[in-house]
Amino acid sequence: MPNVIIDGPPIKDLEVKRILVKEVTDAMEKAYKIPRQAYVVVIKENLPENVGVGGELIIDREKK
Amino acid sequence: MPNVIIDGPPIKDLEVKRILVKEVTDAMEKAYKIPRQAYVVVIKENLPENVGVGGELIIDREKK
Amino acid sequence: MPNVIIDGPPIKDLEVKRILVKEVTDAMEKAYKIPRQAYVVVIKENLPENVGVGGELIIDREKK
Amino acid sequence: MPNVIIDGPPIKDLEVKRILVKEVTDAMEKAYKIPRQAYVVVIKENLPENVGVGGELIIDREKK
């Protein structure tokens, strides 16, 4: 703790995940001033058929 | 925001997801009176071996 | 289960919460076809100083 | 409700999940004194490329 859960679309490139976790941890370390080892970041990858924005599935919005 | 996370069993039919997201968004729009585009609904599909009810895995309950 | 967590701004009126929970449960019952008693809806009320949209706190956006 | 969400690495052995759900439910039942049937435990299995600890992905830490 502190813990972060990120809910977003899938990320294909491992390097992008690597940088995302590093930078989010940097931001938290500045805010909480707790030893770096304590921060946990979990990336959740959600399919476009499982996310709705404005009442509409992303998979349907992408088709338009 | 507002954001909703729904944790349930898998939903096979895309049309069911479509209606679920629409109706949950309708309900939120009535409650929060924020522009519709702001609502996000995320459906999480959980395997019956990863959910316990009453201390027992769903996969074990289904066998009974 | 299924469980829903709604993260939104505070809701002052109890009747609004009552309707929100009822309608979200109605929507889930249609989707999952599980006995009504199984559905849990948790409303989380977040202060405008604890939510950022587009990188900016809501409390700051409201001042503009 | 009460509901528990456990975010951890994958668990290969079903028996381990079975015991985990049982024991976490036992602990909650002692704390909340609500009928056992009400407790829901959801296990989330996260890949080592989707979890960062101390700003570093687990998949990278394991290589070291």
Place this chain on the structure above:
Amino acid sequence: MPNVIIDGPPIKDLEVKRILVKEVTDAMEKAYKIPRQAYVVVIKENLPENVGVGGELIIDREKK
């Protein structure tokens, strides 16, 4: 990580929280075999007007 989020009603007695966190951690340590220091348990206390079961707020069910 592993992390646990428990969503339940308020717990008045600190000793109850102490035991809950200890026992849930014991259960996870047995399952994941990761050093004990890594486990985080977060207890969320929810008001009965913010939780719905079976489509009805707990605050309304308690009155019956």
Place this chain on the structure above:
Amino acid sequence: MPNVIIDGPPIKDLEVKRILVKEVTDAMEKAYKIPRQAYVVVIKENLPENVGVGGELIIDREKK
């Protein structure tokens, strides 16, 4: 969406929250390449009596 939930200790200084939300959003924008307005960050402030690390409440660890 993408959405972030940060579970940490209370943050007293509004400016710290402001910077945290901005920097976490910056990191996500780089990763997901979605218009900035779509990112939501929710900060959850947890009391030291509601968080356990290594099976022990933070409120008890701080006393040591």
